[in-house]
Amino acid sequence: MSTTDQRVAVVTGAARGIGAATAVRLAAEGRAVAVIDLDEAACKDTVEKITAAGGRAIAVGADVSDEAQVEAAVARIAEELGAPTILVNNAGVLRDNLLFKMSVSDWDTVMNVHLRGSFLMTKAVQKHMVDAGFGRVVNLSSSSALGNRGQVNYSAAKAGLQGFTKTLAKELGKFGITANSVAPGFIATEMTKTTAERVGMGFEDFKAAAATQIPVQRVGEPEDIANAIAFFTGDAAGFVSGQVLYVAGGPLD
Numbered sequence: 001m002s003t004t005d006q007r008v009a010v011v012t013g014a015a016r017g018i019g020a021a022t023a024v025r026l027a028a029e030g031r032a033v034a035v036i037d038l039d040e041a042a043c044k045d046t047v048e049k050i051t052a053a054g055g056r057a058i059a060v061g062a063d064v065s066d067e068a069q070v071e072a073a074v075a076r077i078a079e080e081l082g083a084p085t086i087l088v089n090n091a092g093v094l095r096d097n098l099l100f101k102m103s104v105s106d107w108d109t110v111m112n113v114h115l116r117g118s119f120l121m122t123k124a125v126q127k128h129m130v131d132a133g134f135g136r137v138v139n140l141s142s143s144s145a146l147g148n149r150g151q152v153n154y155s156a157a158k159a160g161l162q163g164f165t166k167t168l169a170k171e172l173g174k175f176g177i178t179a180n181s182v183a184p185g186f187i188a189t190e191m192t193k194t195t196a197e198r199v200g201m202g203f204e205d206f207k208a209a210a211a212t213q214i215p216v217q218r219v220g221e222p223e224d225i226a227n228a229i230a231f232f233t234g235d236a237a238g239f240v241s242g243q244v245l246y247v248a249g250g251p252l253d
């Protein structure tokens with residue numbers, strides 16, 4: 001495939017976890033991939049995995065909640081890789097606490113990274129998608145969108161992303177752009193490892209306890225989510241838009 005025919009994908013929060021697995025998976029699908037994370041140096045491993053397998057990727061340091069950094073990052077990606085037409089809004093943080101103990105700053109941080117970040121990234125990338133007459137946006141929601149004790153900020157943001165996704169699908173469909181949301185259940189990453197530490201459990205015990213509550217009797221791996229994202233970002237998924245897919249090893253209440 002010549003570089004001019006190759007679609008360019010942007011994955012945020014792709015230094016590790018679900019974002020890294022998604023970047024690697026999309027590269028395996030033949031995409032050139034911009035690996036965005038807060039710290040450019042932290043993206044090195046993901047980029048090397050892709051280039052070692054013969055793919056094209058660049059590391060881009062940017063805070064997705066900062067408008068100027070997002071604009072600069074997308075301009076650099078268009079210049080170095082080509083116009084981006086696939087966007088995976090994956091960057092995320094947790095600031096869990098019960099409502100009565102949650103600080104305003106922890107509320108704002110979660111809103112800024114998940115909602116403002118996805119808004120800024122999508123706004124910057126959609127120009128290229130509209131010009132190309134093709135686009136795929138995937139927003140990472142969560143099973144927590146259905147409500148989860150200690151996550152009033154995170155569940156509100158993740159439910160918000162579902163509404164954001166549906167509106168994108170309605171506004172942008174006429175330009176050949178789809179928008180969908182993937183909502184993971186428990187996935188083994190640094191994020192869930194930190195939660196285990198917070199509740200005073202070893203990660204292996206925490207995962208084993210979670211697995212007993214999941215119909216397929218195991219926790220998810222980042223690749224389980226990357227597989228769903230690969231479907232939504234594919235050329236063949238052009239008639240699937242505005243959907244929320246829970247990828248959680250079973251149905252959720």
Ligand code: NAP
Nearest residue numbers: 013017018038063064090091092142184186187189190191
């Ligand atoms: P993770 O291992 O914590 O990775 C998230 C990445 O996002 C980190 O590399 C982090 O960088 C980066 N990031 C944070 N804030 C950013 C910002 N402002 N700009 C750019 N990058 C930023 O998380 P994960 O488990 O892979 O989760 C990925 C996504 O899936 C998140 O949206 C999460 O909410 C969602 N999700 C995860 C699970 C799960 O069970 N793991 C379940 C449902 C949904 P730093 O390390 O520098 O902070």
